[in-house]
Amino acid sequence: MSDAVVVGGGPAGTVLAVLLARRGHRVRVYESRPDLRRVDIDAGRSINLALATRGMVVLDEVGVLDRVDPITVPLRGRLVHAPDGTCELQPYGNTADEVIHSVSRSDLNAILLDAAEEAGAEILFRHRCRQVDLDSGRLRFETPEGDRLVDAEVVYGADGANSEVRRALVEAGDARVRVDELDHGYKELTVPPGPDGAFRLDPHALHIWARESFMLIALPNPGGDFTATLFCAHEGPGASFAALDTPEAVETFFASEFPDLVPHVPDLADQFLAHPTGSLATVRCRGWSHGDRAVVLGDAAHAIVPFHGQGMNAAFESCLVLARHLDDHPDDRAAAFAAFEAERRPDTDAIADMALDNYLEMRSGVIDPRHVLRRRLALELERRFPGRFIPRYAMVMFHTIPYAEVQRRARRQAEILAELTDGVTELDQVDLERAAALVAAYDAENRARTADADWTDIRAGEVARGRITVATDTQGGEGAT
Template sequence: MMRQRNVVIVGAGLVGALWARLLAQQGHRVTVLERRSDLRRTAIPGGRSINLAVSDRGWRALRLARLDEQVRPFALPMEGRMIHEPSGSTRFQPYGKPGQAIYSFHRRRLNELLLTAVEEYPNARILFEHRCVDVELETPAVLVETPTGERQRLEAEVVFGVDGAYSAVRLRMQHLEGFNYCQEYLDYGYKELTIPPRSDGAWALFPRALHIWPRHSFMLIALPNPDGSFTCTLFFPLEGELSFAALRTEEDVRHFFRSEFPDTVPLMPKLTEEFFVNPTGSLLTIRCFPWSYDGKVLLLGDAAHAIVPFYGQGMNAGFEDCVVLLEFLRQYDPDWSTAFRAFERFRKPSADAIAQLALENFVEMRDGVLHPRFQLRKKLEQYLADRYPDRFVPLYTMVTFTHMPYAEALRRGRLQERILEILLERTESESDWQAPSFQQMMEKLVEELPPCDPALLAGAVPERILEHPFGTGSG
């Protein structure tokens, strides 16, 4: 059992609430500060919530918090992408092997469940409408503004900044000498829309898929909800001839959707209303380092590494932060300062890796999936995975259906990409793959790949990292 500490967590979003639950389970005295009102008791305007895609990394964290069985009834399996071609035809592309799926979950519903789960522990409390206005890093202490406008100072042994991409805790750390920080906005935004249930309550589209309408420079996606509706998100340039700025009137919007997504128009009775009422969200990537200060303050989740949503790993990466950090705390307790430094050095390369993969997957989703060579590439990738399961694991599988560190998945993915490029230069169709010369080349190339380490696939922190925590580079 760890030595019990008095901790403050700034932020009661998904990752903050999960981390509060995990620390409370360990017996720590936990105070969570949240600037918003309690979303379980307040009507909060919608329109900014991209539905969650919970994958294996997220499920592992929920199991650790003993919440997976509570969450599962509200999670809808999506076994692949349903591609809606410009021609109007559809094509299903499985994510993995039969039985593998990512799960659609409404962000607010999961956040509500996590908040309630925190409050099950008498040693944990959540203070809503308490806005962090400053952090004393040395003490540490948090200065908050209460609902009445009064300012209070809360001291703790440790402060965790889990307050999202626009983190107030990180803002204070940015004043430190040697703190590196970078934020990059895409010149795209997003708009949330809705496909309601049919009159009989059923889904208007196939519910066991993530639907994508790729259109080269932009796309529309739709994720199913338990009530029979779909949450749709339009990812679209902010400026230009085809952009949010160019769609000024209801007729502009109707004409655009009739031209680009004609099959959705009959399914969206409130299209123009939602388009102009719901805000246009921004898409950004945040990289910073170090994430900790003197064993007293630590950033987690989007506060440390916000990413764009195109790999469906933002929440999963934040949840995995909690799983990995808990392992380091158990290893080094009571020396949390060493644990924090070991954690951030181990985790930072993976945070950078998934940020890069998310940016690249945007191009694949909106453009790549439309090309015939992409479809052949996917078939060849799966052929190699079936033939050499101990060496060739598709990148999407490594990221989504294993716990391999993202950095290792990216490294192996780049090696496999080279193999695919060489083989695709020598094939025009699946019939070519049985030729003896092709088989020999395939065998030789795949043999150059090191076998997959089962421990890495399971997400185990290598012993060399635990034994020598500062030998992994600064990221």
């Protein structure tokens, strides 16, 4: 069993630490920040996150799903706020289990730090990795007491999108990296609880103000507050962070674009001008490892934009895939690392693309009648042909079908939906006989292609039911659309 150093104690580093420690490795996790269980620190970005089925499967494997339940709020769909203040719920799925879970980033991280320690990992905080020598396995950490040198047999880089371990892989000639910065950024605002501690907006929906070139979303936290996030261009004459630089500009913009939110955030302009503007990027890396010495995973290997709520879920899944390859190659770690990337990179490339696509869906698709019709038809086809037609969103969020397979299926499904809605404005005008024939052919293609596949599809209900709370007032399907 190896002497493993994990750099980074975020979602990926902590889950990996549990999986390695349970397999008998000596595990030390080095985290640059203080211990967030003891010191109240700003998590740095996105206060809450959407947890999806594939992430929950991993949390179940790690043994913390029951502990996570109290810090989540289930969301049954998107509540789309029109400029005139009216709202429309667009359900995420067809069943009560098909909900996403809003979870506090720092509370979840705290649970995972506990789990890593319980599994036997040692966690050292305030240790910022500054250098990795891949040949000797020596790492240099900056600490409040000065620099510290640490020797490792194997280095797991779970140190996020600006990974120091990845930088060492690049310098050694193992990795090639492309960072695609998005020209849109984000800013978070807190919508406080109402006077009696109650939620000011429906707590069981993801609120979305889609305005085509920008959008605002709000996710609830268990304490009664919401985290609202504005996504818009960094620069430009219209809605841009550069243009929103005075209290008057901020107040005018919010009053005209999000009038129904304004009364709920009394200190809106103060928050807006005080909070940092975050950047978003996709990191595409080729060459995740250096022999049997080092490997990167999570955002360090595959950071994506947040519009499908999948970065952390994907990071969790990558930990499980890596652990499986280590099990499959007990005497050849280099082969395990290579097999891990060979299996996983097509999937992380696919979710990177789908996450970018979903920005368009969120900021303009949800208010485009043709898109809304296709989405309603997708849910209808799933009701009529269960298991044979699964809407793309559900395949990503409520199933564990590998992302690359989801992407392939989603492309074919988009063709089917386009054909069935051609010249149609209402769901009841769709030719259902034609739909049955198209779905039968599509299903046969899928079965033929995946006959020998070694993955299994775990659905939302299979992991959630009885383990994690779903909204009791969930109304899936037609009635709620």
